[in-house]
Amino acid sequence: EPTQDKAVLLAFISRVPHEPRVQWNANASACGWVGVTCDSGNTSVVALRLPGVGLVGPIPAGTLGRLTSLRVLSLRANRLSGPIPDDLSNLTHLRSLYLQDNQFSSGIPPAVSRLGRLSRLDLSGNNLTGEIPFSINNLTHLTGLLLERNRLSGSLPSISIDSLVDFNVSNNNLNGSIPPTLDRFPESSFAGNLNLCGAPLPPCSPFFPSPAPSPAENPAGGSKSSKKLSKAAIIAIAVAGGALLLVALLLLLICWMFRRRERQRREKAKKGVGAAAAGRSGETVITSSSKEEMGGAGGAAEGERNRLVFVGKGGVYSFDLEDLLRASAEVLGKGSVGTSYKAVLEEGTTVVVKRLKDVVAMKREFELHMETLGKVDHPNLLPLRAYYYSKDEKLLVLDYLPGGSLSSLLHGSRGSGRTPLDWDSRIRVALAAGRGLAHLHTAARLVHGNVKASNVLLRQDLESATLSDYGLHPLFGSSAAPNRVPGYRAPEVVQTRRPTFESDVYSFGVLLLELLTGKAPNQAALGEDGIDLPVWVRSVVREEWTAEVFDVELMRYPNIEEEMVQLLQIAMACVADVPDARPVMPEVNRMMEELLNRTEGDDALRGSSDDRSKGPSTPPIATTP
Numbered sequence: 001e002p003t004q005d006k007a008v009l010l011a012f013i014s015r016v017p018h019e020p021r022v023q024w025n026a027n028a029s030a031c032g033w034v035g036v037t038c039d040s041g042n043t044s045v046v047a048l049r050l051p052g053v054g055l056v057g058p059i060p061a062g063t064l065g066r067l068t069s070l071r072v073l074s075l076r077a078n079r080l081s082g083p084i085p086d087d088l089s090n091l092t093h094l095r096s097l098y099l100q101d102n103q104f105s106s107g108i109p110p111a112v113s114r115l116g117r118l119s120r121l122d123l124s125g126n127n128l129t130g131e132i133p134f135s136i137n138n139l140t141h142l143t144g145l146l147l148e149r150n151r152l153s154g155s156l157p158s159i160s161i162d163s164l165v166d167f168n169v170s171n172n173n174l175n176g177s178i179p180p181t182l183d184r185f186p187e188s189s190f191a192g193n194l195n196l197c198g199a200p201l202p203p204c205s206p207f208f209p210s211p212a213p214s215p216a217e218n219p220a221g222g223s224k225s226s227k228k229l230s231k232a233a234i235i236a237i238a239v240a241g242g243a244l245l246l247v248a249l250l251l252l253l254i255c256w257m258f259r260r261r262e263r264q265r266r267e268k269a270k271k272g273v274g275a276a277a278a279g280r281s282g283e284t285v286i287t288s289s290s291k292e293e294m295g296g297a298g299g300a301a302e303g304e305r306n307r308l309v310f311v312g313k314g315g316v317y318s319f320d321l322e323d324l325l326r327a328s329a330e331v332l333g334k335g336s337v338g339t340s341y342k343a344v345l346e347e348g349t350t351v352v353v354k355r356l357k358d359v360v361a362m363k364r365e366f367e368l369h370m371e372t373l374g375k376v377d378h379p380n381l382l383p384l385r386a387y388y389y390s391k392d393e394k395l396l397v398l399d400y401l402p403g404g405s406l407s408s409l410l411h412g413s414r415g416s417g418r419t420p421l422d423w424d425s426r427i428r429v430a431l432a433a434g435r436g437l438a439h440l441h442t443a444a445r446l447v448h449g450n451v452k453a454s455n456v457l458l459r460q461d462l463e464s465a466t467l468s469d470y471g472l473h474p475l476f477g478s479s480a481a482p483n484r485v486p487g488y489r490a491p492e493v494v495q496t497r498r499p500t501f502e503s504d505v506y507s508f509g510v511l512l513l514e515l516l517t518g519k520a521p522n523q524a525a526l527g528e529d530g531i532d533l534p535v536w537v538r539s540v541v542r543e544e545w546t547a548e549v550f551d552v553e554l555m556r557y558p559n560i561e562e563e564m565v566q567l568l569q570i571a572m573a574c575v576a577d578v579p580d581a582r583p584v585m586p587e588v589n590r591m592m593e594e595l596l597n598r599t600e601g602d603d604a605l606r607g608s609s610d611d612r613s614k615g616p617s618t619p620p621i622a623t624t625p
């Protein structure tokens, strides 16, 4: 009799409501219970199968994770909810895990990737969110990975598990191109993901073709199918192949002729209309620039297709739409207003192309707004370089900043060799973002509308961190929620659906709280977990004004508690419920500058700690606009 396992099972079943069918008699041997299988010596439970028995609610922690001899765990078709418990990682003998058709939420826990002997993992038909972890590759014995019908997001990682036979991620919210390691699976494995593209699904947008297939793939049809093809099929394939080749050749010819004509036309335009190319003030129209193509009513679809409009200081770049079309592109991520790509042009320039979705602004309105955004010029605001507008595509071209975002620096895989962001750096980044925002409010008179950590992009010099994605909300109309990540959204915006200077200050306050606590605000709209930081901080502080709030990674720096408390006070002022009670951005910056000056003054007293070797301290800060 497996006494210990029996106690665990009883603890589980007593805490999880279920149908009366499962009646485990505590006086009988657990090895005879419905759904329970023991090893041959009846010393441990090796399989627990309770499909469709009406289990409701979360799996209590410290229960099933203690059945360490389990090889099969099947709880499919119940109403289990909450996160998949982390302690399942103790089940190192597990071969099959069937949790499909429940209501599990949160992400696929890293624990699952530690079940190295797993051969079947079925988590389909739940409410799982977040990305599919790359670490799933640790499951080298996996034959079935079934994740369909969830709410998984992000791009598909390159899963290269040779043993995998069944793979399904259909009906999720995945985006980007299907990695070549997975293109052997049928279309149905990927269907129902609006933004997934590339073989076996239709090719990615002509703007950003999926990465070129590796030469090793698909070796002469060989191992994919062992079935022999019939003669008729071979003839049909040969004929179709020939026809395709002919069409391809024709297309090539048309392309070549088109390009030649284009080149000739551009040369003519350069010579003749040169100056006219810089039509409206501050805007340069590259590409074909004959007048009727510059947007007149008769402006021909061809003109529209070829117009990449450079704005502001966009002239630092010298590429055109054709170059952009030829660029190799990589998905950086899918945000609330579209997908961002890193595009490397043939001549070596790297830019970010943001493909906007759900734009409601009409062409003229869009153009005028782009001109306004193009004029924004401040070292802490990412400049818009160019845009493209057509009926089906709206693109923004921006500088690529390789330093990543504040969000990835703060939350990206903690504890695994990442250098934590020290205190000084946090204040500096906050101030840089604050200055950008103040300029936007006071000089450009623009509302940002999307202040959040993933929109603070870093440069080596932290004081040059820049805010991105500003002022885009007018393009999307009021049906789209402004600042779509709920954790940063000011309470009044939920109703008004219109971001304001004050709501920007609120979002900035949340950003400060994020820097102080190291915790990510609620990203539910993007399928990630998090908390309502202002509510959480208020509740902790109400209990007792306490160091509990602060990021543990900050605890190693001596004598900074007072400064942290001061920044916390600034942050709490920014997240006041009443918009009018919030300070304006220049005031927020003034308070932070005071704090930083004091920090620098105190540096000598504090002595340098090991992680303060980030470079020489920066020059005194210029006053904010």
Ligand SMILES: Nc1ncnc2c1ncn2[C@@H]1O[C@H](COP(=O)(O)OP(=O)(O)OP(=O)(O)O)[C@@H](O)[C@H]1O
Residues within 6 Å of the ligand: 332, 333, 334, 335, 336, 337, 338, 339, 340, 352, 354, 382, 398, 399, 400, 401, 402, 404, 405, 450, 454, 455, 457, 468, 469
């Ligand atoms: N110019 C850039 N240089 C480098 N990385 C960038 C740049 N712009 C965006 N990124 C990164 O690419 C990812 C996706 O960005 P994107 O702006 O599309 O979405 P987001 O910031 O998460 O959401 P939103 O669209 O609401 O701003 C983010 O991790 C972001 O930090």
